[in-house]
Structures are given as C-alpha cells and as structure tokens.
Amino acid sequence: MLNNSMKPCGMGAQGSEAVWRVLNVSGGKDSVAMALTLHNEGVRIDEVIVAVLGVEFPSVLRAVDKLAGILQGVKFTEITVPFVEGLEKYGWPSSRSRWCTRQKVDKIKKYLYQDKGRVVEECIGFAKGEEHRAERNFERTVSFPLIERGITEERALAICREHGFLWDHLYDALPRLSCYCCPLGGIQQARVVYHERKGLWEEMCYLDGLSAKTYLMDWSVEKLNRRFYMEDVGGVTRKRKPRNKTFEQWEAEVLERVRREAVHRERECAVSCTPRFTQEAKEAK
Ligand code: SF4
Numbered sequence: 276m277l278n279n280s281m282k283p284c285g286m287g288a289q290g291s292e293a294v295w296r297v298l299n300v301s302g303g304k305d306s307v308a309m310a311l312t313l314h315n316e317g318v319r320i321d322e323v324i325v326a327v328l329g330v331e332f333p334s335v336l337r338a339v340d341k342l343a344g345i346l347q348g349v350k351f352t353e354i355t356v357p358f359v360e361g362l363e364k365y366g367w368p369s370s371r372s373r374w375c376t377r378q379k380v381d382k383i384k385k386y387l388y389q390d391k392g393r394v395v396e397e398c399i400g401f402a403k404g405e406e407h408r409a410e411r412n413f414e415r416t417v418s419f420p421l422i423e424r425g426i427t428e429e430r431a432l433a434i435c436r437e438h439g440f441l442w443d444h445l446y447d448a449l450p451r452l453s454c455y456c457c458p459l460g461g462i463q464q465a466r467v468v469y470h471e472r473k474g475l476w477e478e479m480c481y482l483d484g485l486s487a488k489t490y491l492m493d494w495s496v497e498k499l500n501r502r503f504y505m506e507d508v509g510g511v512t513r514k515r516k517p518r519n520k521t522f523e524q525w526e527a528e529v530l531e532r533v534r535r536e537a538v539h540r541e542r543e544c545a546v547s548c549t550p551r552f553t554q555e556a557k558e559a560k
Contacts, residue, residue, distance in 0.1 A: 294396045294416075297322045297387060300342065302335035303452050304440070306400035308431035309420050310342055311438055313398070318420075322350045324387070326379040328358035330454045330482070332475070334442040341440060354382045358454070359485065366488025367458050375454075384415070402428040456482055458490050462499070465490075469503040476500075498522065505529045 298313070300306040300323050313320055323346065325339050343351050356378050365374045387395050395416065401408045402421045405428075409419045421431060432446055445452055448467045449460065455468050456479045469476045483496035490496045502522075505511050509529040516525050 294394050295321045296396045296398065297324055298398045299383065299400070300325050300339060301400075301453055302331065302339040302342075303400075304432045304435050304442075304446060305402050305421060305428060307338055307342055307440055308402075308426065308434040309398060309400035310346065311434055312424065312426065313420055314346055320346060320349050322352060324352050324354060324383055326354045326356055326383060328356045328375060328379075328454060330358045330456050330478075332442070332445060332452050332455045332472075334445060335452050338435075338440050338442060345438070352386070354379070354386055356382060359482070362482060363485050366486045367483075367490050369458060369488070373459075388415070400431075402426055402431050404428065455479065462491065462494065465494075465496075465499050466503060466506070469499070470507075501526060509533045 296319060298306070298310050298320055300310055302325065310320070310323065323342070327336070339351075343349075356375065358375060361374055361378060365372060368375050387397065397415060397417045398420055399409070399417055400421055401419045403425050406422060409417075409422055420426075426434070428450075442452060445467070448471075449464055451460070454460075455464075455472065455475045457464065465479075468479060480496055480500065483490060490499065494502075505526060509532065511529055516522055520528070
C-alpha cells in the first residue's frame with residue numbers, strides 16, 4: 276500500500292502544473308523504463324536528476340545520454356557524489372554502511388528542496404514487486420510510476436530493449452547495474468567485471484588500495500583476482516572452495532593441476548608432431 280505522500284504520477288493533484296515533476300534516474304533499466312513510459316504517455320517531465328559517482332559502468336552513463344536525446348527539451352541535472360573521497364574515509368560500502376547511497380539521497384534532497392516555495396514530486400523507478408522499498412517512510416512527496424502501472428523489472432527491461440537500450444548486454448549476466456565496483460553486486464558482478472571489463476577491473480584494484488575495509492567479508496579484491504585467474508586457467512568457474520581446504524591450498528592444487536596438464540599437452544604434441552616433421556624433412560631432401 277502506498278502512503279498518502281505517494282499519489283499516482285501524472286494523475287490527479289500530482290499531475291497539476293504547479294508541481295515540479297522530477298525523475299530520479301540512475302541510468303539502470305528501471306529508472307530508464309520509468310522515464311520512457313511517462314514520456315510515451317505524454318506525462319509532463321520537468322527535470323531529470325542523475326547522481327554520478329564516477330564509478331558507474333560506462334554503459335549506464337551512455338544510457339543517460341541516450342535518454343537525454345529522447346527526452347528533448349527536458350532539463351537534465353547531474354549531481355556529483357565524490358566516491359573516491361568517501362572510499363578513503365569510510366572504506367568499501369556494505370549492506371550495513373551504504374554511505375554512498377546516503378550521500379546521493381542527501382545531495383539530491385538538498386538540491387531539490389533548496390527552493391522552499393516549490394512543490395516537488397519525485398518519481399522513483401521502483402518496479403512492481405519492490406513495494407517494500409516504496410513503503411519506507413519518505414518524508415517528501417514521491418511517486419512510483421512503475422509500481423502504479425504494474426510494471427515488473429522484467430517488463431522494464433523489455434521496454435528499454437524495445438527502445439534500443441542494451442547496456443552492452445550486461446543485463447544478460449547481472450540483475451542490476453550501477454557502480455561497477457560495488458561490493459553489494461557480490462562475487463558475480465566482480466566476476467563479470469574481471470572477465471569482461473579488464474580496464475574497469477584494473478580501476479577496481481586501484482580503488483581497493485584506497486579502502487581500509489575489505490571488499491567483501493571473506494574476499495579482498497586481490498584474493499578475488501587470484502580466484503578469477505584460477506577460473507581463467509583452471510576451469511573452476513563458480514565452484515566453491517572445498518570445505519576441508521584453505522583458499523591457498525585450493526589455489527596451489529588447481530595451479531599445480533594446470534601446470535601438469537600443460538606439461539602433458541606439450542609432451543603429447545611433441546610425440547604426435549615429430550613423425551610428421553620427420554617425414555616432411557625426408558621428402559624435402
Ligand atoms: S551501487 Fe553500490 S557503490 Fe554505487 S551508490 Fe549504490 S551502494 Fe554505493
């Protein structure tokens with residue numbers, strides 16, 4: 276159930292010209308689908324706010340640019356949140372310490388409500404199925420156009436794809452996209468970055484050096500790097516570490532197996548290739 280401050284976007288009192296309608300867009304599928312849906316319905320959009328930390332997947336920022344091209348004439352405002360500064364101060368964010376999200380919300384609020392005489396309606400892209408997020412006590416006027424229209428996350432992605440938003444196909448591997456270095460994306464997001472976005476992975480290794488906190492509870496970025504290397508060369512993708520072994524023992528075992536297999540392949544090649552070369556050499560004479 277939506278509370279009183281959450282009236283359907285583009286309908287009734289909240290649709291009035293006196294209200295400054297602002298879309299909170301991250302550049303991910305849900306907020307982009309929200310913007311496209313309202314635009315297609317002809318709902319007036321006064322402003323789009325984008326909070327940028329500087330560590331987003333590049334395709335997320337490109338999606339914002341593409342959206343700006345579609346919403347011609349709508350004011351786009353970028354709010355900068357200095358992620359690196361926060362990382363040095365608080366360490367990697369975690370479910371208990373989402374300082375970066377807090378800073379985003381605070382900065383957006385400060386910007387939006389600086390004009391006391393203005394009535395603002397903030398539209399947030401929570402999808403159907405995320406009502407629990409919408410039920411949090413917002414002390415401001417917010418609406419949730421996707422929930423109001425029964426649009427699920429799956430449908431939101433389909434809407435975006437219909438409009439040519441593809442995010443370099445990252446949604447094929449990840450359920451959410453925002454910051455490539457976010458520990459809340461878990462090992463799976465880190466794995467995708469390591470295997471498919473080497474440049475971003477190098478950035479992440481650099482950022483790790485600025486944080487006093489470990490990336491994930493049991494995994495530093497350096498340890499993940501070693502694990503993903505094993506996946507590259509040792510075919511251990513997604514396998515869990517055997518319970519009776521330490522990470523170091525497991526790693527040593529996998530790398531030793533890889534070494535033995537390489538030696539074996541070299542020997543086999545030497546055996547199977549030699550007669551042919553010998554024969555070719557004889558014929559050449
Ligand atoms: S995606 Fe992660 S790193 Fe980015 S703002 Fe959200 S919690 Fe912070």
